[in-house]
Amino acid sequence: MLPPRPLRATKGRGAVSNMQGRFERDAREAFDDGWEHEEGGQEARGWKTQVTHEQARSILSRNASPDLPFSVSLNPYRGCEHGCIYCYARPTHSYQGLSPGLDFESKIFAKVNAPEVLRRELAKASYVPESIALGVNTDAYQPCERELRITRRVLEVLQECEHPVGLITKSALIERDIDILAAMAAKQQAAVAITVTTLDPAIARTLEPRAAAPARRLRTIRTLAEAGIPVGVSISPIIPFITEPEIERLLEAVHEAGASSAHYVVLRLPWEVNPLFQQWLQAHFPERAQRVMNRVREMRGGKDYDSDFATRMKGEGVWAEMIRQRFRIAAARLGLAGHGGRFHQLDASQFRRPLVIPPLGARANGNGEGQLDLFG
Template sequence: MLPPRPLAVSKGRGAVSNMQGRYEVNGREGFDDGWDAGIEPGDAPRFKTQVTDEVAKSILSRNASPDIPFKVSLNPYRGCEHGCIYCFARPTHSYLGLSPGLDFETRLFAKVNAAELLRRELAHPGYKPEHIAIGVNTDAYQPCEREMRLTRQVLEVLSECQHPVGMITKSSLIERDIDLLAPMAAKGQACAAITITTLDSEISRTLEPRAAAPARRLRTIRTLTEAGIPVSVSVAPIIPFVTEPEIERILEAARDAGAVSAHYVVLRLPFEVNPLFQQWLEAHFPERAQRVMNRVREMRGGKDYDSDWGKRMQGEGVWADLIRQRFTKTVERLGLGKLGSRFERLDTSQFRRPLVVPAATGKAGAKGAAQLDLF
């Protein structure tokens, strides 16, 4: 039998394979059949991004997790072209019969009716306003948002309703929507969190290949801050011996750029993220791959991952405690607050329910609905 095909890095992509999802019936295993003899080791075919329109049935997701500072979130897209190898949302592509690997980065789904669904949700008589976090599972400002503008449409609805929102992104495209976010922030209805995993552009280029460069994210923090939008920095994930040495430098750079609070998460490896991340390690950091995984297991009770609340975000053990101490002491020294408190202080008292007009009624129906609203 021929040996397994060596890992091949696709330029501009995070995953180094298109491994099958856990729900697929038939198993697949890559091997070298000799037909790729002319391809240089380490090369891989280019994968073109495909965006498919999706008519979603619902748009708001709710959680009861005690270790997350928000209960309601909204994601305009499935999959994410940023290609962050560590993304905990990768396994969700398995529900679609697609790979959490390269499919997650290249076969995207856009919820084209996101704004319409949100408007109907907010108009429901029983709806009680809670701050909504946007961009939790997949980045709401990934490249396709430039043309599709679904996040922009969602923000327009929230702005109209004076509904509080927290944006989470690693993209500079958020600057496009300052005209909506700044007035909301002035009323205590908007804040943003910018994720900075590393300041090393070389590491970032393979770790999160299509996200904004670290220096560009720092500039985004400054731009948002100068517009009056409170910005937090999310140092996530912290990867032992890869990004972990930079904790203090990231926090200092973010503070200097204007960030007012900070949060961190240690590397999480649920489901298919685990083998995908280990493939990435072998492809990009083979000399330290075993060392990294040994430290990850030390923070996870000897396992690759522990999903228990209270442990999944920050880990446990000596190394997890050292990271916690380093982060906490640096945050205190720099005068930074906590990300969660920033979300919790958003104002829900000014919320006003939107009008919802059936699409078939057209302009005449909209006029009639507006008249009815007066009574």
């Protein structure tokens, strides 16, 4: 019998396996037959990113979660090349029959008609405007956005309609759209949250391998703030013994960069994120893996994860309270406000419905322009 394949990190990727999703019928087990480590094997080639264009039928998602600061969101992409091992959106790839592991960060689906669908949805007589959170599941500024410009075109629609928007990202690419965001921010119609997990570039390279480096994110905070755009920071996730020691230094760094508010989330391990994260721990921090998971369980009532709305973001117990106190004291000392309600504070009173509405059969071509569907 062949031995199980040992856990090995793949350069430029967060997950160390392509574990099956929970909806797959056939079980599979990786084993090491020697071929993948030969020249030209999968590990030598790496996992090439594949971007699939898809036509969305609807684009706005709604939630009633009491612990989220928004109720409407828009995600131009499914899957995320940033490869953050802790990403709570990883399990969504299971619905496509794909792995939440390496598939999630290498098989990306781009909703190329998102701006056209958004325009139709905003034009409905029944639509009531409220802040849209852009890129909350998967980053709206991941690498393929540089060419596809879906997020840029979505922002153009929102600006035209004077519709408020809040963006969450780890990417410096957001600087490209400062012209739109600064104009909207001047009318209290735009705000940005930058996620900063660690200041240690070595940890960041394995934890979130294709996101902007920590120093680059700090520069993005400064650039946006100097342009008059309100910038909050999400210190997320706080991982015991990995990023947790940095709480105070992180807050000091983002404050110096120009952030006006900050909040945090402790590590969440829903569904397949749990085994994927534990594989990552064994590959990169084997000497700390048990301590990390023991502390996680102490903050989750003895479990790896608890989805209860009252505790899922902050945890519970002594260690969760210690993190809360450290964060609160450091943020207060620096004058950093909490930004949980910032998206709700944006101005939706100037909203106007779009004047031009694409036909139902319209599709976006490669240049992002509408094209009639011959079979529509």
